[in-house]
Amino acid sequence: MHPIPKITRRKLSDEVFDRLYEMIESGQYHPGDSLPSERELMDTYGVGRPAIREAMQSLERIGLVGINHGQRPTVLQPTAMGLISQIDLTARHMLASSSQALEQLKEARVFFELGMVEKAASQATVEDVAQLKALLAEQRSHLNEDAEAFIRADMAFHTAIAAMTRNPIFTATSQAMLGWLARFHASILHWEGNEEITLMEHERIIGCIEAAEPEQAVSEMRKHLERARALYALGKPT
Template sequence: MHLTPKIARRKLSDEVFDRLYELIESGQYRPGDMLPSERELMDTYGVGRPAIREAMQSLDRIGLVEINHGQRPRVLQPTAMGLISQIDLTARHMLASSPQALEQLKEARTFFELGMVDKAARQATSENVARLRELVGEQRRHLNKDAAAFVQADMAFHTAIAAMTRNPIFTATSQAMLGWLARFHAGILHWEGNEETTLMEHERIIDRIEAGESDQAVTEMKKHLERARALYTTNN
């Protein structure tokens, strides 16, 4: 006779977590609201302080509440950045241990960036373009002086294009992808002459965005990413 596995007994903190999560998800506690005190929750659910604290820590880890010493937990407004940050450590571990995953990330980044620059070119403002040129100017000031600052300005350039889509999920995803990739290429990005090539490519992309030529902006971005793609390595 086939026997099914035993039903596992759930931790009290998991039960508390589920109930608090349901209250937040249903809107009974909205962003900015304070949750009940530990003592109130202990009395309400009939559990001890450790179960309440463990449940609160779980809610804090996933970005649903903020815990400050001496205050009741406050419900947070969910954000795209908070959502992406929840997978950061897992993503970094996956990339460090799997060359295949790194290749998949590079492919995903190219697909993503081409879509973003197409949208950015269609709705760019003069302020957006000025910001991109400012970032290229910042990169140039760091040329042959501060490699780390050059990389940071490079990442800011691509994130600024993501922000031009006016979609916070695009912006958060762009920052995350760039951060993950930066761990694998910062030490080899600066081959002699490579920085100048990067600057020229960025300037061409800006020109096409400023002209509202989305197809050409995509073409320039594709050339830029295909050249840069070969620079990423699993050495960090």
């Protein structure tokens, strides 16, 4: 016979959180609306100020409300970037403590990059291509001068391709993945001595996108990413 779990008494702030969350989720309060004041909520729920403030802080942490000193909390419009930011610290901890998680991240990054470049190549505008060429020129300007700036430009190039999908979830996910790789495994984004090859591969990818050739864009992106993984596996640039 399994032991029967004990009934636990919930914190008052948790009860307040649940009620406020339900009001926001049900549409009683919309993005841009102000929530009731602390005093009004205290009177409504019959609780003290600490419970109200703790509940509001919990809502702020998950990106549902914005809190400015001296003003009522405001309901925020959820965004893909805000959603991803909620898992950032947890993801960092996971990657720092697990080599397997880092390998899984690299695999996921390839999966996303191939899908995104295919979609980008099928719907890129003249302005999109111009932006990629400008980013490539910026990256080339940092060649043999500033490795950190070269990596930032590399990340901006890949993020721009993600943005060309017109899907903000893809863009936010791409930025997060690249940020985590830069933090825990910068070598897979940049191998000293191979910058010219990186620039050449980026140029080929742009050419495929400009020519509206999704399959060829995927092929070039796969070769680009697999080369980086192969260099890492060898432990030295080639």
